Amino acid sequence: MNARATKPTTPIISMRGIVKRFGAIQALKGVDLDLYHGEILGLVGDNSAGKSTLMKILTGAYRADAGEIFFEGRPVTIHSPLDSRRLGIEMIYQDFALCGNLDVSSNIFLGRWPTIRGLVNRKQMEQEAARVLERMNLFLPSLRLPVETLSGGRQQAVAIARALAFNPKVLIMDEPTANLSPNASRRLLELVSDLRDQGVSIIIISHRMQEIFEVGDRIAVLRQGEIVGTLSIAEATEDEVLSLIIAGRRSTPESGHARA
Amino acid sequence: MMESKAVPSKRSAIRSDVLQQALAFASLIVMFVVFSLASPNFATFTNIVGILLSTAVIGILAVGVTFVIITGGIDLSVGTVMTLASVITGVIISYWGLPIPAGVLGGLAAGALCGFVNGTVTAKMKVPPFIATLGMMMMSQGLSLVISGTRPIYFLGTPSFRQIAMGSLAGIPNAVWIFFASAVIGSLVLTKTVLGRYTFALGSNEEATRLSGINVDRWKIAVYTLCGLYSGLAGVVMASRLNSAQPALGAGYELEAIAAVVIGGTSLSGGEGSVLGTVIGAFLMSVLINGLRILSIPQEWQKVVIGAIVIVAVYADIARRRRR
Numbered sequence: 001m002n003a004r005a006t007k008p009t010t011p012i013i014s015m016r017g018i019v020k021r022f023g024a025i026q027a028l029k030g031v032d033l034d035l036y037h038g039e040i041l042g043l044v045g046d047n048s049a050g051k052s053t054l055m056k057i058l059t060g061a062y063r064a065d066a067g068e069i070f071f072e073g074r075p076v077t078i079h080s081p082l083d084s085r086r087l088g089i090e091m092i093y094q095d096f097a098l099c100g101n102l103d104v105s106s107n108i109f110l111g112r113w114p115t116i117r118g119l120v121n122r123k124q125m126e127q128e129a130a131r132v133l134e135r136m137n138l139f140l141p142s143l144r145l146p147v148e149t150l151s152g153g154r155q156q157a158v159a160i161a162r163a164l165a166f167n168p169k170v171l172i173m174d175e176p177t178a179n180l181s182p183n184a185s186r187r188l189l190e191l192v193s194d195l196r197d198q199g200v201s202i203i204i205i206s207h208r209m210q211e212i213f214e215v216g217d218r219i220a221v222l223r224q225g226e227i228v229g230t231l232s233i234a235e236a237t238e239d240e241v242l243s244l245i246i247a248g249r250r251s252t253p254e255s256g257h258a259r260a
Numbered sequence: 261m262m263e264s265k266a267v268p269s270k271r272s273a274i275r276s277d278v279l280q281q282a283l284a285f286a287s288l289i290v291m292f293v294v295f296s297l298a299s300p301n302f303a304t305f306t307n308i309v310g311i312l313l314s315t316a317v318i319g320i321l322a323v324g325v326t327f328v329i330i331t332g333g334i335d336l337s338v339g340t341v342m343t344l345a346s347v348i349t350g351v352i353i354s355y356w357g358l359p360i361p362a363g364v365l366g367g368l369a370a371g372a373l374c375g376f377v378n379g380t381v382t383a384k385m386k387v388p389p390f391i392a393t394l395g396m397m398m399m400s401q402g403l404s405l406v407i408s409g410t411r412p413i414y415f416l417g418t419p420s421f422r423q424i425a426m427g428s429l430a431g432i433p434n435a436v437w438i439f440f441a442s443a444v445i446g447s448l449v450l451t452k453t454v455l456g457r458y459t460f461a462l463g464s465n466e467e468a469t470r471l472s473g474i475n476v477d478r479w480k481i482a483v484y485t486l487c488g489l490y491s492g493l494a495g496v497v498m499a500s501r502l503n504s505a506q507p508a509l510g511a512g513y514e515l516e517a518i519a520a521v522v523i524g525g526t527s528l529s530g531g532e533g534s535v536l537g538t539v540i541g542a543f544l545m546s547v548l549i550n551g552l553r554i555l556s557i558p559q560e561w562q563k564v565v566i567g568a569i570v571i572v573a574v575y576a577d578i579a580r581r582r583r584r
Contacts, residue, residue, distance in 0.1 A: 061471055081471050082473035086473075099460070099461045100464055102457075102460055102461060110468070110472040110474070111469065112472075113454060115454060120457055
């Protein structure tokens, strides 16, 4: 809310003309997407609309067949998750993408374990993991348990801590509240708002429209691999967004809204 | 998520692979006691040294395979790569007349190179490890025969070569010390180093590891190369122990090594395991074979018993996985 007023004109991320094919299926047909500094952008659409595919291109999990990505105005090539992490882009996957046999702190620092002389510095790792969890108000009974022994909510806490451990500039969340109770969802949305206020730019993929309307600044609608509309949440209604998702048009005759 | 109270987890914090490892150790003790009671010839110093010595080569191979199996892969080539390494060592020392260290290094390098090829074919060409290493098993077997001209290579001009394995310290042959040292180093690498963390991460969830920005291919190649290096070491020890490189030997060793790993609680589905478990598994098989022999049970039965134990060990692994 307060972040919106200070929004700079250059987006932190600008995706241009992104095309992705899987065999004969064209999953993305030239998608343009902008994410501004310190905003929460909701990304919505049907199941096969291409939301996760688009985000996986941004994180380097997939490679686009065509199109460009600009980060803070500069053209960048993102060919692997390592490239996106170096830019400060983190994603929390819907299935959390954790190593179930590894303990909590090993997962939080997956691939970025602190070392001394080639050996993993377990003490430092556990201290920093505890610090990250505390800063995010995430509580776990022990850092030494394999994450597969934790509940789904706690596994998500580990995934969030991993994404936030290295102070990302951009955070992408894929259906973050899909497996959470209403109370836990509320706390998660509070955390997301706090992060936005700290200057993190956030993209949330969600089926739950009311949640995006609650915390989001803008909403982008994907339909059959194309962006069919980008709306400011302050000016849009849920009905408008739904009609974009379903029909690809902003037709709301019964409410009498004029086209923007 | 984000429960505000720290509720202790109801599930046990004891890892199931540790449980199986303890079980294997208990079985080892029980067997030891039973065989000691059954025959006065079992618990003698000479016989125990014999057990240790017969465990050394399989044990070294098994420590290497432990890494590969923890990544969720398999290496069927360790036995014949071991043979190839011993043949290379023989060629360098006996045919070319180069110094012993050159032969040892050559054997180690040959093993590491085979492992590197296994890793590259698996990681880069996406050939399943079962097939990639089966191919390597046959290639290394063939190469050993080609290079040696199907004849054993004897280390006749270099009597000190035999000391590598058969010299002794505190009454125990060097081969056993080399096995212990390689197990300790393997255990340290697996539990303390970044390579060890990657080994577990790959076996636990390779896709998650990749999504974390880790160059999965590179670390997989490193693990297979390390396994190859252990095969090379086993080859040098084997050649030294026999004072010759036997090109027809080695096939079948990979299965015993894999059996030792599995008996020791390392999961074939990856992500779990330990070098200590593997060492226990290797000893368990040696003690069993030795004990059966001392009790004059025909050799053919040893294979039957070992086979049954492997099935039980793998079944235990599957059963504890299903419980989750």
